Amino acid sequence: MKSLFKKEVVSYFSSLIGFAVPALFAAFSVFLFMKDIFVIGSFSFVNFFSIIPWIFMIFIPAIAMRAFAEERKRNTLEVLLSLPLFERQIVLGKFFSAFLVVVIGVLLTLPLPLALFYLAKVYLPEVAVGYFGVVLLGASFLSLSLYISSKTDSQILAFLLSALSLFFLLVLSSDFAGSVVPESILSYINFIFPSFHFDPFTKGLISLPSLLYFLSFTLLFLFLTVLELERRE
């Protein structure tokens, strides 16, 4: 797994994806946050964290789309399957290398809380919990996008389907759904959506059920990706 992880990291940083996508992610999220400061005249990290899932909706499919779709297109998946690598090692190697790119994007936004810590009163442990939630959310979105990438040989299709799936996951658990779906039903279905579980983290709270939710979500889609490779059709 380590060798595939290293090769994948080299591949990511041999192309624009490794540099441009994390940089754009950081630029967009910081810009949207700063806009609030200048327009409203105040800031809250809850607002900052609440825009991250929507930026992830584009950013994560852009990173994950190549993972398997490109291997299928170039037939290099055949090379990987002819090597002494178990399917789970291939999936984990791909996952952790893409996750590294996601984490780099998230880390690039760190100067923001650090600057605000010096300029205003920011309670850093609360922000750290928020960032922890961002990383968990990123891992779960990434595993879903990797699974979709394993189902096709078209990067564009993988990107669009992943972005669309994440869009529905976000919309169905947002305020928009609250206005369409009766509240009695919403309280039940909310539990299956990532935003519901991300919410406590944005407020600085570590919720054990939400932590388990993100881990299960990530593992489920990684497992489905392994099954997809094991089909060998």
Add this chain to the structure above:
Amino acid sequence: MIELSRVSKSFGRVRAVDNVSFKIKKGEIVGFLGPNGAGKTTTMRLIMGILKPDKGKIKVFGYDPLEDRVDIARRVGYLPENNPLYPELKVKEYLKFICEVKKAKGFERIAKEVGLEEKLDEKIENLSRGFKQRVGLAAALVGNPKALVLDEPTSGLDPIEQEKIRELIVRLSKDRIIIFSTHILSEVEAVAERLIIINGGKIVYDGQKPKRKGTVESLFKKAVLQ
């Protein structure tokens, strides 16, 4: 030993491999001959465990590709059809990756063996087709495999490069099983000891290569037109 017993594989309604059986022993160089779409690539993928057979049994050095794909990958070097590679990597990076995965050392020695020592720091995308083919062969050779499964190893190369790759295959054949697929008849005459002809997914000839020059062509035509 590589052994296929009544193996079949279909894609939808198309039967790509139909009731195929053969045994290949240590030291044999087998030319796997057939027209395009005959089932050569599917058979090779079945041997490597990249595809699952619908019916039949395959044993590769005692391992079943269905269950033990990784054990087979440790013992068999594979050059897939059209030699897929990672163009963004340098030759050195790619061979190091293969060495790490196969827990083998000495990619420099293998690079020298296939004539790649001058190209180690070049990106794969900048190599000529012939050198790319050598990269694929070098990757298949990592870990000193007991068998090599080469799917059209000279496809798309100019005659001089083809000759070099053929010489390389003969040189590599010592104490190894080598199966190479091709639709170039002269290649089989130059390299193989045994000939398996496949057509429409079925084995239509399996035997020693005829000694007389030019006989392979008539044998092939007869077998395919049957």
